[in-house]
């Protein structure tokens with residue numbers, strides 16, 4: 001699937017930025033700043049996506065959604081969690097309904 005390939009390629013690019021010392025990589029700056037900084041940026045971009053979703057500019061929503069995906073991948077990289085590991089969680093949920101998933105979480109929490 002091309003969508004997954006794009007995310008996988010981006011995740012690999014982000015990982016490679018860990019060892020970038022050129023000083024020209026925004027990703028490298030974020031990773032060097034640490035998880036708290038990455039999480040803050042992710043939160044900001046998520047809020048911007050929410051605001052765009054409430055508006056009528058579809059191009060703006062697509063751009064904000066792309067920012068969210070990029071910043072999520074940077075956040076995961078900062079915690080050494082791979083995209084593949086997250087996709088496996090999603091794969092594990094396939095075939096169950098969202099409501100069943102919700103019920104099993106509620107059960108697990110009690």
Ligand SMILES: N=c1c2ncn([C@@H]3O[C@H](COP(=O)(O)OP(=O)(O)OP(=O)(O)O)[C@@H](O)[C@H]3O)c2ncn1[C@@H]1O[C@H](COP(=O)(O)O)[C@@H](O)[C@H]1O
Nearest residue numbers: 010013014017024025026027028029041044066067070071
């Ligand atoms: N997909 C992205 C991407 N999406 C968003 N951004 C950056 O995320 C930042 C967030 O937007 P803001 O408006 O908050 O910008 P800002 O004020 O500059 O950010 P801060 O100073 O607050 O951190 C912008 O600087 C965007 O350029 C991205 N930066 C990089 N990528 C990808 O990562 C690759 C590697 O980038 P570098 O690490 O910079 O080489 C690029 O080739 C792209 O494929």
